[in-house]
Amino acid sequence: MEDKRLTPRKQKILRAIVDAHIHHGEPVGSKYLATDVQISASPATIRNEMADLEAMGYLVQPHTSAGRVPSELGYRFYVDSLVRQYTATRSEIDEINERLRYKLTEMDEILSEVSRLAASFTDYTGIAFKSGVGQVRVNKYDSVYLSAKEFLLVMMLSTGTVKTKTIRLSFPLSQEDLRRITEAANIYLTNLTSDGLSMPVIMKLEALMGASGAIVHPTVKAICETMSEVDTADIKVEGVNKLLKYPEYSDVGELRDLLGVLEEKDRLMDVISTQATEESDGIHVYIGAENASDAMKNTTLIFKDVYIGGKKLSVGVIGPKRMNYSKVIDMINRLAFGIDRMFNEEPGLPEPKDKY
Amino acid sequence: MEDKRLTPRKQKILRAIVDAHIHHGEPVGSKYLATDVQISASPATIRNEMADLEAMGYLVQPHTSAGRVPSELGYRFYVDSLVRQYTATRSEIDEINERLRYKLTEMDEILSEVSRLAASFTDYTGIAFKSGVGQVRVNKYDSVYLSAKEFLLVMMLSTGTVKTKTIRLSFPLSQEDLRRITEAANIYLTNLTSDGLSMPVIMKLEALMGASGAIVHPTVKAICETMSEVDTADIKVEGVNKLLKYPEYSDVGELRDLLGVLEEKDRLMDVISTQATEESDGIHVYIGAENASDAMKNTTLIFKDVYIGGKKLSVGVIGPKRMNYSKVIDMINRLAFGIDRMFNEEPGLPEPKDKY
């Protein structure tokens, strides 16, 4: 209460309590702490200190005759100031590198793979998401004539990706018509965001195509769809079953609420985006009530952003508040670094494939 | 024991027990059954009948002083002979039609959407999967020159779909080279399954391309990848949180095992494909131990196959053994029918888009 700063001994005790609680999940008592060589004090002294820490709000007591558990403030202080650097084992480092060796092409695959990795390296539920920015443009169009009523529209996007759409018509189309609409698109429909695909532009194209004006509508529609697909926020969650290991999720009611949030991608995306404002060292840590969703009041969310090709992608995990912060933070940092290297490094790797 | 056939009254009683147990999930007693107007008999008589049914293996008693619960044999008989046709409400029918109105293009999206539908209409976990058949061929190739080191390979597949791959090279390529390799591919690489892409063929192409032979390897590789992507079995699971509603999944250990199976797609695919042999009326029902996985020994799996464009797709649900069979069977049938109509009907619908 009086002192804002914690004495070194209080810090040691708080750290020991959080570490122990993370480890075995139960309230921590003074006797147990007295065995810690770092803290050379008797149980009685430790009890006094713990009473202080509780008064300051860093600890809570489930009931009078139990040990102490870190409060959310306690976890917060631990994460910000006390957590020790985890050093990944040689084999963990090797495995991350191995799993991130091959470049993936499709954003969808990337998200799946990356969240799977996060889950498997941390033993918590892995998540990966991209957010929509609404700034994609088509730099160039091309087309392939498939049959009298079908053609393939090829779009080279400002993100560096190439996307295609098969367009099926209810009327026949000549190769010459296709050439003309492609040319027109390259003149009038490049460097526009989806807002730019306005009615006047469409009408102009229709006029230009004359008798074949009916081709314009499905084409513009396909362009629009493609842009919004690329732009749309998306999220992948892998390894929800990992959560069931932890006793905090043995209450089925709470678990159901949490799974509900994790399954409704839109809602989860909302939750995450409303809170992803501040940042510390690039890694975001949201503990319990710091999360925007009530269903997540007993869970911690950790993630880190990576920028690839101008787009933001994030990797992280979801787990109980007594998460192994030091390991998770290290692993997510390594994963993020690995992903960044995978995409932002010049080719020369074993698999120089498509760059997203 | 003596009689193989069940008397009409025994059938009525068995049906009433299964219906009641599905409804409120608890063992059913003789007193409760006596209130059923269909069965006009006293509790004592019903007790005698129930003792018979238990001896025949259709019922089990959790403990002496409890009512009876259907055994797996009991559920099996119920599903095969006793279950009453559920009649979907007008609003349910309308909603299915509404949700299946727009044609989807990508197999991936179809699976996601369809499993989501199954989950939302039945309140059990929805699944949708396609199996790999290994028979895809490329009918025709085309290409688009993107830049000196990149081109787009367009493949028209035997399934009627068009797939594309961006190919990135480590050396520059002329438009003329691209024209030649495309032409060569159309001559030598059409109508082959992935087994047909053998070394002799590749070497022949390399010889044919002369100085630009290095283009052959990445091209063939992309073709091969595309075929295997289209061919690969895939499965989507939606709404696992629905399971938590049912008390049979309040045991966290079992739930974890089940979720483990549902999350590992390969394993789930194996489980399903090993047992998808027989069929009755096109709908597959696997109750408890009939499932190939031990983790599913307390769950029922129901699905139905639909054929679209020569490929098999299946929709279904996973839930507790005391599933609402009549409703689920009806819903899955309707869903399957709706999917079939969506893809196998001639266009003329509001959205005549790409046909898978």
Next chain:
DNA sequence: TTTTAGCACTTGAAGCGTTTGAGTGCTAAC
């Protein structure tokens, strides 16, 4: 022969008081 009323019996679930033990806060001595 089948059905039914009556009754003794079984058994898990629920309720309740007791014991146990881990852990605390406080006081007084160091």
Next chain:
DNA sequence: GTTAGCACTCAAACGCTTCAAGTGCTAAAA
């Protein structure tokens, strides 16, 4: 400021009793 000692608290575990649901069996009724 630190520590030993001790009385105190309280959830969890245990054992016991009661309760109620449901059965199987017997003997009478249909």
